[in-house]
Amino acid sequence: MSLVPPILDDRHFDDLTAEALKRIRLACPDWTDFNPADPGITLVELFAWFTELMLFRMNKVPDKLHGELLSLVGIMPEPAKAARAMIEFTPLDNCPSSITGGTSSISIDVGADRPLKFQTTRDLAMVRRPMVAIIRKLPGEAEEDLTKLNEMPDRGFDPFGTIGASNSELILRIKAASPDMQAADVFPDVLTLHVSQMKRGRTGDFSMPEGNSLALRPQTPPLSWSARIDGDVWEPLEVIDDATKGFECDGFIRIAGPRRAVPIANAAPSGAPGQAKRALTYVFELRCLVGGAGFAFASAPRFLHVALNAVDAIALTTETEDLLGTSTGLEGQVFSLRNRPVDPDSVKLATGPANNEHLWSKVDDFFDSLSTDTHFTVDGATGEVRFGDNSHGQVPGAGVRVVAKSYQAGGGIGGNVGAKQIKIGSQGASGTNPFPAIDGSNAEQTERLRQRAASRLRSRDRAVTCADFEELALRKGQMGRARAIAQLHPDFPELSGKMPGVITVFVVGKSRLGGDLPPWPSDAEIGNVKEILDRRRMVGAELFVRAAMIVPVKVTMLARASAGYAGDEVRGAIRRSLNDWLNSSDRGFATQLYAADLWSCAAQTTIGGVRVIDQVLSLRADVNGRILEMAPPVLRGPRTFTFVSTESVTPEKNTSNFIAIADQAILWGRPDHIIQLEGATPS
Structure with missing residues (x-):
């Protein structure tokens, strides 16, 4: 329940007018005409309205008061943010080394x-010759030139093919001036x-792998x-630094420059008949090779653009020698920078x-400043520089020149x-x-500040309980699901419940390709959640963030469809019905899967609000290698039917009518359920 703001004065127009008339009767008894047409009453009503x-x-x-109150609880207006952009440099003649x-x-x-x-x-160390080609070479296939696709950033291309098989190559060709050119000169x-x-879309070749490979999160090869x-x-x-984490996200890759590479002849195509052959050119080649078993199913990267000689740029200008004025020697002096908004941390005074x-030192506030500390504060939005009061922060002496040596505005x-x-x-x-360019924003307005403050005060921003960790992973980490388990060390599961101070958070990514792929979280997403939770956990808590186990479910069923519906339409509706139920984030973790639930979900499939299944004749579910089967209803007596549930019996499998899922696992319905129909119209 929100707090009701205090009403300092609850009088309204009628109350003010009535009070004025009472005072008139006491102060001026001769005034007896109180009709609205009287000019004096008109003036009374006018001032009552004011x-x-x-x-x-x-x-x-x-x-201003609202802002000051929020600042007491550490909620400050967001300053204007400078836009950022990636800049790609093209080397020209006499290219500099940096x-x-x-x-x-x-x-x-x-x-x-x-x-x-x-x-x-x-600083950017330059490759001093231009990149002239990007080549893809897949095992057993001829080279394919991707240069034109790289020059059309809205198209995208697959650097290692749609599969990302082992030994796939991405080759960058750098122009050499001559066959004798040295690598150190380039x-x-x-x-x-x-x-x-670029996010990968669904391709024509989308056959799902069999077996248990989908249960394990794919590792970057x-x-x-x-x-x-x-x-x-x-x-x-x-590789000095790879911010893409193996091509999982946008970012810079810094690689040690080659020293033994030599130019090779570039296979220039012949000219058209009757035309002279093109001159032979020479290039240096840089190669990225996929090792191991290659990328996992549907995990091969898709690029929008590869840029050589790339660096970040920000929409700021560096200002220098900004003379702010002369100190008066008084407490709490305020000076204004010439340009604003500014990056407070960049101000050198x-x-x-x-x-x-x-030189003086910039601080966020004067709370810890002593009378001898040469400290100042900066308001990034207004560009105001403030000094202390000789109790908290020193005051510049009278007549002293104050200058901003440099800052970014x-x-x-x-x-x-x-x-x-x-x-x-x-x-x-x-x-x-x-x-x-992206990420540029104006200073936060008061109304937006109020909304954000209310949201922040309602929400948890400290991770103490398991619910805190889960809520932060979902809200701040943008995960699809999260489960925090206290006293569980992922490397010592046998000691679960016996390790105080340890907490493991299992996370699931958001839906991929509309649910057609398991919601594996990437290494970058897991690292982001870990960083977010680390900043908010209690001191002494040992935190681990891991990907949840995905338990794929594949249903094979035979059903009798209602007449008048196309077979493909009914099959698609059954698959959607099963997967909407299996993949719902509301199911959470550690659920139990009953064969009867799948049976019921399939039997209640609708198209346009109308049921299209007359009867489910048989159903078999492969739950990551464990089998649930359900036979048709058996008549046990008048109006009494019993569903018969069986399961393949092996020593390692359950023999009950359900399968229990582990605490750190979720169910996921595969998109390739096998649906056989009787009675549907052939498609």
Whole structure:
């Protein structure tokens, strides 16, 4: 129940008018005409109306007071965020060995008060020759050129084929000026790639694997990078950092530059009849090879774009030597930066003459500041720099010069410019953004702050109980399901319940391909949940995050369909009915699966609200290798039927009419149920 705000004055127009008339009778007995037509009464009603408006405003909590109250519980308005974009540089003649971090773009006119600029976030070591081709080579197949698809970021392509089989190769060809060119003249010590991913759609070849392979979360196969030396001899390259986590998400890949690679002849196609052959060219080749057993079923990556010489850029400009003014020596002085909004952490502040400046330290507040501490605070939205009061934080002396040595200014939704709108020119290289800039947002408005504050105060933001861990994994980690089990160590399940302080959270991803694939969480998603929960767990708690076990269910059944319905339509409706029930997130974990539940679910299948199954004749369910079977109803007496449930009996299988699912497992209905029908219209 929400708190009712206090009413400081509950008088309204009628109350104010009546009170004024009472005062008139006491103060001015000769005034006896109180009709609304009297000019004096008109003035009384006018001032009553003004007074009612003032009382209405007084009874509202002012925005500034609301903000101050929320700040006491640590809820502050979100500052404006600067847009970010990936910049791909193309080397030109006399390409430099690196692009310095902080290199600015050409101004972009977005109709704002000042032109928009982006700047690179870090130094970029350049591959000094352009990438001229991207090649896919699958085992036993000829090379396929993907270069044009890579230049159309809205199309996407499969770098290792739709299956991602072992020994599939993705080859990047870098142009060489001559056959004698040295690798050290082209490649830096560490080169940078950026990979943009695309969600995989359902392909024509979508036959589900048999057996128990779907129960286990697919592991990313080993991926090795190398550079061709000669023939089929390759120089292994060390992966310094892979933010894509094996091509699971967008990100940068930093690889040690080759040193022994040599240019090879690029097989140039012949010209058309009557035309001269194209000149032979030479290229360096970088290769990514899929190892192990390859990618698991339907887990091969699909790329939008591969960028060489890539770096992040942010919609901020670096301001320097911003003279804020001269200190008065008074407590709580406030100065304003020239440009705003600003990144508070980027502000470098100094006081004193230019030849003897003293640097000050930025803090979030003065709570822990001593009287001798040279601290200041910054409001990112307004650009206000505030000093202390000589009790908490020192005050600059009177007449002292105050200057912002440097800071980064910018931010807002205007920075979300379209693709190829950012142009960064450098001597010997040019860069642009192949994709639109993202993540730019304006400062949070008061109404939005109120909504967010109410949501945050209602929700849990600390992980103490199992319910806290589950709720945070779902809400913050964007998981489909989560189950937290206390005193369970995933490496020592036999000690479950005997390990105080240990908690394991099992997570399930959201639906994939509309439920056609098991909801395996990726390594990136698991890592994200782990990071979120780690920041909120109690000190001393040992946390583990693991993927839940997926228990696939495949139903084989024979049913009699109602007349007048197409067979394929009925089969599709039965599959949807079974899987909507099996895959519902409301089922949670550790459920029990009864054969009768599957029977009932199939029997109640509807199309357009009308039941289409007259009778289920037989049903068999393969639950990850364990079998449930149900025979037709048997007449036991007048109006008395009994369902007969049987199960294949082996030492390791249940012999009851249900199968119990483990605490850390969920059911998942396969999309390839086998449905045989009697009575349906042939499709």
